[in-house]
Amino acid sequence: MFSIINYLLTNIKNWKQALALSFLSYFIVLVFIIVVITFSLQDFRFSIIAAISIAYMGSVIVMLLLAAIIFKKRLIER
Amino acid sequence: MILRWYGCEYIPRNEYADMYLILEKLSGLFSVRCPKPYLFDSQVPIVFTVGRKKRSEIVMSYGLLELLPENELEAIFAREIARLSEGIVPQNTFVALIGGLIASFSTIFQWIFMLIGSGGKDDSALKFIRLFAMGLVMIPAAIVVYVGSVDSTISSDVLAAKTLRDKEILISALKRIYYFIRINSFEYFNPGHVHLFAVNPVKVNSFYDVHLSLFDMKPDFSQRLKALEGADVN
Numbered sequence: 041m042f043s044i045i046n047y048l049l050t051n052i053k054n055w056k057q058a059l060a061l062s063f064l065s066y067f068i069v070l071v072f073i074i075v076v077i078t079f080s081l082q083d084f085r086f087s088i089i090a091a092i093s094i095a096y097m098g099s100v101i102v103m104l105l106l107a108a109i110i111f112k113k114r115l116i117e118r
Numbered sequence: 119m120i121l122r123w124y125g126c127e128y129i130p131r132n133e134y135a136d137m138y139l140i141l142e143k144l145s146g147l148f149s150v151r152c153p154k155p156y157l158f159d160s161q162v163p164i165v166f167t168v169g170r171k172k173r174s175e176i177v178m179s180y181g182l183l184e185l186l187p188e189n190e191l192e193a194i195f196a197r198e199i200a201r202l203s204e205g206i207v208p209q210n211t212f213v214a215l216i217g218g219l220i221a222s223f224s225t226i227f228q229w230i231f232m233l234i235g236s237g238g239k240d241d242s243a244l245k246f247i248r249l250f251a252m253g254l255v256m257i258p259a260a261i262v263v264y265v266g267s268v269d270s271t272i273s274s275d276v277l278a279a280k281t282l283r284d285k286e287i288l289i290s291a292l293k294r295i296y297y298f299i300r301i302n303s304f305e306y307f308n309p310g311h312v313h314l315f316a317v318n319p320v321k322v323n324s325f326y327d328v329h330l331s332l333f334d335m336k337p338d339f340s341q342r343l344k345a346l347e348g349a350d351v352n
Contacts, residue, residue, distance in 0.1 A: 054322055054331030058256065061328065065253025107257050107332075110264050115331075116338045 055111050059104055066100045120168050120214055123222075123308065126156035126177055140192050141176065141199075147281055148196075148203040150174075157183075162303045163295045166314035167198045168211040174202055185298060190291035197278040197288065197316060204277070206268040210313055213266035217310030221259040227251035245326045256329040259310045263333070267313040271337055272345045283351050289343060292317060296339050309333040 052060075070093060077092065078084050131138050137155060145152035153167060153174040160179040163186070167176050176198050186194065201207055228248045275292070279285035295317045309320045312333040320333045337345075 054328050055334075058253075058329045058332050061249065062253040062257050065250050068250065069254065103257065103261075107261055110261065111332060114264050114336055116334045116336055 053117065055115055059108060059111075063100065063104060067097075070096050120211065120218065120311065121156060121175060121177065123218065123311075124158040124160075124177065126158045126175075129155040129157050136188070137191075140188075140195055144192070144196050144199045148199045150199060150202045153199070153202065160305060162305050162307075162319050163298055163317075164307070164319055165194055165198060165316050166311070167201055167207050168214065168314065169202075170208050170211070174207055181298075182295070185294060186291055189287050190294065193278065193282060193284070193288040193291045194295075194316060196282050197274050200274040200277040200281065201270060204270050204274065206270055210267050213263060214311045214314050216266070217259045217262040218308045219310070220255050220262060221308055221310035223255045224248055224251040249326050249329075252329040256309065256332055260332040263310060263313055264335070269313065269335070269337075272342055275342055275346050276349045279346055279349050280351050285346050285349055285351050289346050292339075292342065292346075 073092065073096070074089055077089065081088070129137065134155070141155060142152050151172070151174065153169065153176040156175050156177045158164075158177060158179055161181040161184075162179060163182040164179040165177065165182050167174055169175055176195065182194070183191070225248075228244060228251065231244060231247050275288065279288050282288070299317060299319050299321070303319055303321070304323050305319070306327075307315075307319050309330055309332070312318055312320050312335060317339075318333070318335065320330050322328055322331050
């Protein structure tokens with residue numbers, strides 16, 4: 041497992057690692073949003089959670105794709 | 119606001135009379151209003167220009183004044199004033215304000231957790247919290263900087279070299295700053311301001327800074343040197 045992590049850290053470019061970590065950060069926020077909604081509704085309503093998750097992750101993925109296109113053009117590849 | 123971010127102090131004329139003479143001479147050459155000089159406390163050689171249409175400020179660190187001899191300092195100032203003459207400083211200043219504000223949320227997040235007792239600056243938990251916060255804000259900040267700013271790095275370099283009729287001094291100054299930053303600089307600079315700096319000081323020093331790689335903007339330093347060496351200054 042450590043060899044896989046080492047491979048990922050050394051062979052993937054820094055900006056791609058940054059994008060992956062950003063995706064993880066936004067995912068953690070989504071988990072937090074789901075917890076808050078579930079506690080406030082005092083029930084796990086799948087349809088509402090699914091709709092929010094799809095909208096949220098959809099916009100995050102669009103933003104990351106846009107960012108990836110911009111960075112591929114404008115970043116120095118080290 | 120950007121001046122406040124760096125804790126800049128206005129440079130009085132009587133203390134740095136030579137610098138004022140250089141700036142006034144260069145402003146005359148480029149036919150622009152002379153920018154007001156400001157200094158801030160950092161050992162990293164940094165210089166940038168901010169301002170609006172009718173007023174501009176040239177900001178430099180103590181490290182820049184200590185590193186460069188007078189002729190190279192003049193060349194670097196010429197480069198900054200060349201940026202002023204291109205008329206892009208107000209737009210880049212506005213973008214730095216917005217991008218810098220977005221990027222600063224990661225630092226603010228870190229301070230909040232430090233204040234509520236999450237350990238010292240080097241605490242691993244705090245570093246992970248900062249990494250998480252950077253993951254949220256650095257991509258929007260980078261998009262604002264890339265989309266909003268005007269990149270005039272090479273054109274400013276070449277214009278400065280042509281106006282001074284000497285490219286070797288500018289090349290020497292840029293190399294000196296670049297290699298100093300690469301080897302000696304571990305200071306954190308707001309990545310939302312990266313398009314303002316003469317030489318980009320933002321770099322990845324550890325895994326926790328990996329998001330700063332999103333601000334490693336083109337052109338590459340070797341491209342700048344190539345453009346300068348190919349410029350006809352006669």
